[in-house]
Amino acid sequence: MNINQLNKHLFSSLMGLTHWLTETKTRNYIGKPFMRGLGSLTLAVKKADKKRSVLDAAEEWQRMFPSKKMVPITSIEGDTVLAEIRSECPYRGSGNVEGCYRMMEYDRKMMEKIGSSFIVIKYQAESGVVNCQVAITNATSDFLTEAKDRIKIESVS
Numbered sequence: 608m609n610i611n612q613l614n615k616h617l618f619s620s621l622m623g624l625t626h627w628l629t630e631t632k633t634r635n636y637i638g639k640p641f642m643r644g645l646g647s648l649t650l651a652v653k654k655a656d657k658k659r660s661v662l663d664a665a666e667e668w669q670r671m672f673p674s675k676k677m678v679p680i681t682s683i684e685g686d687t688v689l690a691e692i693r694s695e696c697p698y699r700g701s702g703n704v705e706g707c708y709r710m711m712e713y714d715r716k717m718m719e720k721i722g723s724s725f726i727v728i729k730y731q732a733e734s735g736v737v738n739c740q741v742a743i744t745n746a747t748s749d750f751l752t753e754a755k756d757r758i759k760i761e762s763v764s
Contacts, residue, residue, distance in 0.1 A: 615673040615674065618672070618673050618694075619694075621645070622694075622696070622697055623697065625638070625641070625642060625645070625710055625713070626696075626697035626698065626706070626710065628641050628642070629642065629706050629707075629709035629710040629712075630703065630706045631706070632705075635709050638709055638710075638712075639709065639712055642709070642710065642712035642713045642716070643712055643713070643716040645713050646712070646713045646714070646715075646716030646717045647716060649671050649713075649717060650671070650716075650717055650720050653670060653671050655667055655670075655671060655717065655720055655721055656721075657720060657721060657722040658721055658722050658723070659722070661686055661687065661688050661723055661743060661744055661745055662683060662688055664688075664718070664721045664722050664723035664743055665680055665688035665690060665723070665743040666680070667721045668690075668714070668717060668718060668721055668725070668743060669690070671717055676693070677692070677693055677694045678690055678691065678692055678693065678694075679691055679693065681740075686744055686745055687742050687743070687744040688742070688743045688744070689728075689740065689741070689742055690740075690741050690742075690743065691738040691739060691740055691741070692731075692738060692739035692741060693738045695731075696710075696731040696732070696739070698710065698730070698731055698732040699731040699732065699736075699737070700731070700732070700734060700735075700736075701732050702732060702733075702734065703732050704730050704732045704733060706732065707727075707730040707731065707732040707739075708727065708730070711725070711727055714741075718743065723743050723744060723745055724742075724743070724744050724745065725741060725742075725743055726741065726742045726743075726744065727739060727740070727741050728740040728741060728742055
């Protein structure tokens, strides 16, 4: 097993634990620091650097994963890079967008150091969504703060 295969195996094996830790608000008291700790560990192991441009930040975020194919950049629109998270999430189709949001604390922690905002546009937890769609940007005014806010607004209407 080479280092890339080992990295993918480790990443996949942690999905069940991170899902369990972030599934409920109560467990997230442990889950949030755990996810942020994993983000910090990844940043340290991969020697992440702060980036000046949004594209460089998106590429650095990609580099934190076992494979760029797991998190491909799909388009660049001005000051925003759109990407997908293609690894199968345990939240897929569950409707538990809040849990999925909590699990993404890993990505938000990494982006704090890398230097851009990480916004989830669509979650795999939403019905019919196969890949998470995310925006890496410094221009957050174009988005509601998070898709979870959009979902809350839609459910109130």
